[in-house]
Amino acid sequence: MLPTSEKKKWMYENMLVSRFFEEAMETIYMEGKTPVFNMAEGPIPGEMHLSNGQEPCAVGVCAHLKPSDVVTATHRPHHQAIAKGVDLKLMAAEIFGKKTGLSGGRGGHMHIFDADVNFACSGIIAQGLGPAVGAALSKQMKGDDSVAVAFLGEGAVNQGAFHESLNLAAVWKLPVIFVIEDNSWGISVSKADSTAVKHNAVRAQAYNMPGRFIADNDPIALYDVAGIAIEDARAGKGPTLIEVETTRLAGHFMGDAEGYRPDGELDRLKSKDPIVRMKNLLIDEGVITDDENLQITQKAQKLVDEAIEFARESDYPEPAEALDKVFV
Amino acid sequence: MENERKLTIARSMAEATAQEMRRDENVFVMGEDIGQLGGVYGNTRGLIEEFGSKRIRDTPISETAFIGAAVGAAQDGMRPVVELMFVDFFGVCFDAIYNLMAKNIYFSGGKFKVPMVLMTSGGGGYSDGGQHSQVLYGTFAHLPGMKVVCPSNAYDAKGLMATAIRDDNPVVYMYHKSLQGMGWLGTEQGATVHTPEEEYTIPFGEAKIVKEGSDVTIVGVGLGVHNGLKAAKLLEEKGVNAEVVDLRTLVPLDRDTVFNSVKKTGHLIVVDEDYQSYGLTGEIIATIAERDITALKASPQRVAYPDIPIPFSRPMERFALPNPEKIVNAYAKMKEQ
Numbered sequence: 001m002l003p004t005s006e007k008k009k010w011m012y013e014n015m016l017v018s019r020f021f022e023e024a025m026e027t028i029y030m031e032g033k034t035p036v037f038n039m040a041e042g043p044i045p046g047e048m049h050l051s052n053g054q055e056p057c058a059v060g061v062c063a064h065l066k067p068s069d070v071v072t073a074t075h076r077p078h079h080q081a082i083a084k085g086v087d088l089k090l091m092a093a094e095i096f097g098k099k100t101g102l103s104g105g106r107g108g109h110m111h112i113f114d115a116d117v118n119f120a121c122s123g124i125i126a127q128g129l130g131p132a133v134g135a136a137l138s139k140q141m142k143g144d145d146s147v148a149v150a151f152l153g154e155g156a157v158n159q160g161a162f163h164e165s166l167n168l169a170a171v172w173k174l175p176v177i178f179v180i181e182d183n184s185w186g187i188s189v190s191k192a193d194s195t196a197v198k199h200n201a202v203r204a205q206a207y208n209m210p211g212r213f214i215a216d217n218d219p220i221a222l223y224d225v226a227g228i229a230i231e232d233a234r235a236g237k238g239p240t241l242i243e244v245e246t247t248r249l250a251g252h253f254m255g256d257a258e259g260y261r262p263d264g265e266l267d268r269l270k271s272k273d274p275i276v277r278m279k280n281l282l283i284d285e286g287v288i289t290d291d292e293n294l295q296i297t298q299k300a301q302k303l304v305d306e307a308i309e310f311a312r313e314s315d316y317p318e319p320a321e322a323l324d325k326v327f328v
Numbered sequence: 329m330e331n332e333r334k335l336t337i338a339r340s341m342a343e344a345t346a347q348e349m350r351r352d353e354n355v356f357v358m359g360e361d362i363g364q365l366g367g368v369y370g371n372t373r374g375l376i377e378e379f380g381s382k383r384i385r386d387t388p389i390s391e392t393a394f395i396g397a398a399v400g401a402a403q404d405g406m407r408p409v410v411e412l413m414f415v416d417f418f419g420v421c422f423d424a425i426y427n428l429m430a431k432n433i434y435f436s437g438g439k440f441k442v443p444m445v446l447m448t449s450g451g452g453g454y455s456d457g458g459q460h461s462q463v464l465y466g467t468f469a470h471l472p473g474m475k476v477v478c479p480s481n482a483y484d485a486k487g488l489m490a491t492a493i494r495d496d497n498p499v500v501y502m503y504h505k506s507l508q509g510m511g512w513l514g515t516e517q518g519a520t521v522h523t524p525e526e527e528y529t530i531p532f533g534e535a536k537i538v539k540e541g542s543d544v545t546i547v548g549v550g551l552g553v554h555n556g557l558k559a560a561k562l563l564e565e566k567g568v569n570a571e572v573v574d575l576r577t578l579v580p581l582d583r584d585t586v587f588n589s590v591k592k593t594g595h596l597i598v599v600d601e602d603y604q605s606y607g608l609t610g611e612i613i614a615t616i617a618e619r620d621i622t623a624l625k626a627s628p629q630r631v632a633y634p635d636i637p638i639p640f641s642r643p644m645e646r647f648a649l650p651n652p653e654k655i656v657n658a659y660a661k662m663k664e665q
Binding site for chain 2: 124161
């Protein structure tokens, strides 16, 4: 299932928006945090997990999704949210803790919730898997052809929730796709030091579902495999597990000195930046021209700039609004 | 009583669930052994025969996955009723409960609803050891974002279940094993009461004065209410007229009814089968102390579980459990001061 030129263009545009958004986060996050780094200071306090380099995982899957499809994402959620169509301005405002944010500032960067496009994420490793299974159960019970996708990092496969959820999804033949973004690091612990198998896709065999491995952070190959998995899920053929070999081009969180990285690793990964590769692919294939690339780039940057401006200019919530929305 | 229709709590829970399933096709039940077996404590008995295995779903022993799945299904418009067989088992899946089920409404600024019921059994007194006998009310009531229901009788159990299923928020429905009316467990007879067949709801946050009195207020939930009523009888023999308050829900908590009762009686005893420290007993006493400490004519007393794991051996377990005599003794101690 190969993407059309239009789909390829959409994927590239979305990857650019995502990258520019993260670059803006990277800069703004450090405001008020120099010369002394204090996580509580600046316009964006708290932890910040950037998704630079992992964009292919989000677009290769979300290119197939419609708003009624459910996505549960991780503590590193921006690229996934952007690919699912979460409103960029409202998301930025939420990350700034503003009243206009998706949740009025109650969630923040690790708790992005957008009911309009059925997107939710979580700060706990593997926590989104159960809800994705449940959303898929809901779709199945309603006779709807929508699906659920759970994104997770490769570190999450060693959580009980992963194994329980895959088994349950397979037992009930649910329309859910589990997508592992393997960036090979669980904070500072390498995959080799934490995981008994080389490729987690083989774990699918234990749960009687197809397991697919996508090498080299390839959004086109992922589009193909995810398309089949999603089509199967919509047709009632049950779940699929996909593992994507990807790259984390930033630290685990902002402020991570990354002393655990082997010498040269980051340079090697950056030389394979998926944004650059996608641009070259589209130009080589004649999908876009250099001029169009410039336009696409400027448009993506403008979207991000407008979202950041909206967030900066929005008001903070009244402090006592903290007491609202515990219950509906 | 004419046309009396006595039901056990187990049957009244199943009846309410069935009625809600008839009126709303989005209601379904899942959990361990809730299908063919009808629930270890009988509270889903008869449902699979009427609604089939798609809406009455036995699950693998994977509490993290199926409670998390209930959250996902609830957010997607379904109304799952989920069973965690013993409250003691929450240790394997608490993340899905307190970090997920109880927080997603808030994290979404109220834009996601989580209409689910988590049923769970609690309570000891039958030598089931320290991992199958706890009530743990305080643990759930302490953490924000979930309502907590603890029925003491079949009438309340039915109306509270209907309210729980219709609520758009997560509700933890904590039933006491000694009140269920299961043949193989000793059952408190006072829990099996007249229960109308027609549908009805009981609002959350409304405590019930189950016995009026003027000399002392005894506050409790679940089995504690029955211990309170028995203590009131014993106190009556001594010429003491006790008022007994059944909180019915811990979240929301009807502080007004408790306060007004204490204002009337001037004396307070709180009964709880949960561990004494940092729990319901302290919360109720603090409520009175904060609002108007002069309402109390003597130091309040609590009859709760000592801060120990639950022992197996019968004499040791009975020593630790609350009972009517302990409540009577607490009253005597209060009056000695």
